[in-house]
Amino acid sequence: MCVKPPPSPPPPIASAPPVLHRIAARQAERARRPDGGIDTDRLLALVSATYAETDVDRRRSDRANRLMAQELEVALAESALQNLRFKAALDNMNQGLALFDASRRLVLTNQRFLDIYGLDHAVPGLTLDQLLSNSPCLSVSTADEHRRLVEEYDGAASAYGARIEQRWPDGRTITIERTRLVDGGFLDTVADVTEARNASARLAHLARHDALTDLPNRTMLRERLDEMMRNARSGDRCAMLCLDLDRFKLVNDTLGHPVGDALLVAVASRLVTLVRHHDVVTRLGGDEFSVLVQHVTSDHAIEHLCRRIIEALTQPFEIGGHHIQIGASIGVTMVEVDALDPNVMLRDADLALYSAKAGGRGNYCFYTPDMHVFATRRRELEIELRRALKSEEFEVHYQPQVAIGTHAVVGFEALARWYHPERGIIPPNEFISVCEEIGLIGAVGEFVLTRACRDAACWPDSVKIAVNLSALQFKSGTLPAVVAHALRVSGLDPRRLELEITESAMLDDTASVLKQLRDIKQLGVLISLDDFGTGYSSLSHIRNFPFDRVKIDQSFVRDLGTNSDSLAIVRAVTGLCGSLGILSTAEGVETLDQLNILVAEKCDSAQGYYFSRPVPFVETLPFVSRMHALHSQAA
Numbered sequence: 001m002c003v004k005p006p007p008s009p010p011p012p013i014a015s016a017p018p019v020l021h022r023i024a025a026r027q028a029e030r031a032r033r034p035d036g037g038i039d040t041d042r043l044l045a046l047v048s049a050t051y052a053e054t055d056v057d058r059r060r061s062d063r064a065n066r067l068m069a070q071e072l073e074v075a076l077a078e079s080a081l082q083n084l085r086f087k088a089a090l091d092n093m094n095q096g097l098a099l100f101d102a103s104r105r106l107v108l109t110n111q112r113f114l115d116i117y118g119l120d121h122a123v124p125g126l127t128l129d130q131l132l133s134n135s136p137c138l139s140v141s142t143a144d145e146h147r148r149l150v151e152e153y154d155g156a157a158s159a160y161g162a163r164i165e166q167r168w169p170d171g172r173t174i175t176i177e178r179t180r181l182v183d184g185g186f187l188d189t190v191a192d193v194t195e196a197r198n199a200s201a202r203l204a205h206l207a208r209h210d211a212l213t214d215l216p217n218r219t220m221l222r223e224r225l226d227e228m229m230r231n232a233r234s235g236d237r238c239a240m241l242c243l244d245l246d247r248f249k250l251v252n253d254t255l256g257h258p259v260g261d262a263l264l265v266a267v268a269s270r271l272v273t274l275v276r277h278h279d280v281v282t283r284l285g286g287d288e289f290s291v292l293v294q295h296v297t298s299d300h301a302i303e304h305l306c307r308r309i310i311e312a313l314t315q316p317f318e319i320g321g322h323h324i325q326i327g328a329s330i331g332v333t334m335v336e337v338d339a340l341d342p343n344v345m346l347r348d349a350d351l352a353l354y355s356a357k358a359g360g361r362g363n364y365c366f367y368t369p370d371m372h373v374f375a376t377r378r379r380e381l382e383i384e385l386r387r388a389l390k391s392e393e394f395e396v397h398y399q400p401q402v403a404i405g406t407h408a409v410v411g412f413e414a415l416a417r418w419y420h421p422e423r424g425i426i427p428p429n430e431f432i433s434v435c436e437e438i439g440l441i442g443a444v445g446e447f448v449l450t451r452a453c454r455d456a457a458c459w460p461d462s463v464k465i466a467v468n469l470s471a472l473q474f475k476s477g478t479l480p481a482v483v484a485h486a487l488r489v490s491g492l493d494p495r496r497l498e499l500e501i502t503e504s505a506m507l508d509d510t511a512s513v514l515k516q517l518r519d520i521k522q523l524g525v526l527i528s529l530d531d532f533g534t535g536y537s538s539l540s541h542i543r544n545f546p547f548d549r550v551k552i553d554q555s556f557v558r559d560l561g562t563n564s565d566s567l568a569i570v571r572a573v574t575g576l577c578g579s580l581g582i583l584s585t586a587e588g589v590e591t592l593d594q595l596n597i598l599v600a601e602k603c604d605s606a607q608g609y610y611f612s613r614p615v616p617f618v619e620t621l622p623f624v625s626r627m628h629a630l631h632s633q634a635a
Helices: 018-030 040-091 111-117 128-132 143-157 194-208 218-230 248-255 257-272 299-314 342-358 369-391 432-438 441-456 479-490 510-522 538-544 564-580 592-600 617-634
Strands: 096-100 106-109 163-167 173-180 186-192 237-246 280-285 288-293 317-319 322-324 327-336 364-366 394-403 409-420 424-426 464-468 497-502 526-532 549-552 583-586
Touching: 096 111, 096 128, 106 111, 106 128, 111 186, 128 143, 143 163, 173 194, 194 218, 218 280, 218 288, 218 342, 237 299, 237 342, 248 257, 248 322, 257 280, 257 288, 257 299, 257 317, 257 322, 288 299, 299 327, 299 364, 327 342, 342 364, 342 369, 369 409, 369 432, 369 441, 394 441, 394 464, 394 617, 409 441, 409 617, 432 441, 441 464, 441 479, 464 526, 479 497, 479 510, 497 510, 510 526, 549 564, 564 583, 564 592
Parallel strands: 327 364, 409 464, 464 497, 497 526, 526 549, 549 583
Antiparallel strands: 096 106, 096 186, 163 173, 173 186, 237 288, 237 327, 280 288, 317 322, 394 409, 409 424
């Protein structure tokens, strides 16, 4: 029996790695037959399968490598994008940044740092001194100044967390702050704060100076006073001048506020030229200024300064093509500097100004203690007036107006009286002006009007009621409505109400006053011109508005029989009224001689102590009855 010998295994490949030898030996063992021979077909199949698996693993490995390469590429791209974003963020910061390592050498800077120092680029590895050596912004100074700025930066900023501020030769203000890092390096933050500092300086200036004239304001004046007190020397005196412009309101009303503002600037410039450099000219507000005069040598020197200021401000101003003439009133107080109280000093100068204005325009007045006493009493009066209005302490008295030809009572003039709980009856000349100044005249005037209309409704229909109006009552523009309300609540016939206005009321905002007067006349109310002849442009007032009556001022009536000029004025007024169809009433008649002259001059009616003093409402009807009886007896 012939048996084939088993085939010899393939010779090993010398260059195959040991792992292949192990795979081949394992595959040969798996292909061995029971008789110990090798099943060639099975061996080939096993080898083929093994190589197939190896090829799959290789392909898998190749795919994994490609995926890792792609992911690495994406990661690198994202890192580059992040770096670009980081750089963009750094370069767009308002602050300059410079990062240094532990050896104090530059790592990186942003663009803002380069811009602040005027550098084109920054090479990593430079020291701070090398980095800034070519800065054109620092090079405009001297070499020593350049060195000082760099050393100040590096030295002062080394106190980590501390911020320094430098004023550069080019005018900029730069702040520098250093922050320590955990690796031993540090980060410098540099900011250009020039605009912020300039804005802060402007705000500080505005806080201490007047926005219009650029003069010091009250705040700076107080600072100078405080400074004077701190540096006071024994015997050193100072003076405070408070001055107010005369006729300034007229400029604003007629030429407008822009011209008024320009005038204030011109006044400020003129004032500054009149004082010494260490004196302080201040605008207190409106048309009020002050002058703080230091180191006063004599009262005469201050008087001389006051006269110079008044003379200078009286000289005409040329503003926007307008020739403007104003003036000034001045109040003065002088004190020892070591005893100075700023509040008291300003108060006393203001009180002196008040007295100066009361004495006429273009005047100056020195403070005296009695001015404070007067002001205190006046303040008390203001408080009492407000209380009196709430407590209904005001009453109305009535002075009769008598027809000259018949002595019949044709009307009464309403006059306010204040029933003070301690001082008794106070006449209007003691409180009306105060009411005007503190803003109570509207309320007091409305009370008098309403009460007078209500009382007059109880009189015979032939008797009228005359009520005085203050010029300030026209300011609100609501006077026609106030009059209409008084007529409505009282039921008084409008033709029995006569409102008296003074010529001064016609001078302020004439158009508004005339409109309100026409609206009142539309109600049927009569309008009379009071104190005729004592104001300005009386004839033009009569021409511009159809008055129903003209009242001749008592200053002319008082001199009848003794002064030919007064007689001529009375004659002219009564003749004018007769020609224009206007009634005339003479005030202040106290003697029979005066009455006889008025009869001869054909005056229509009169009032005064010759007939009666003002009386309470309860005495009005009895007076009408008595005068009617006297007239009947005479007839």
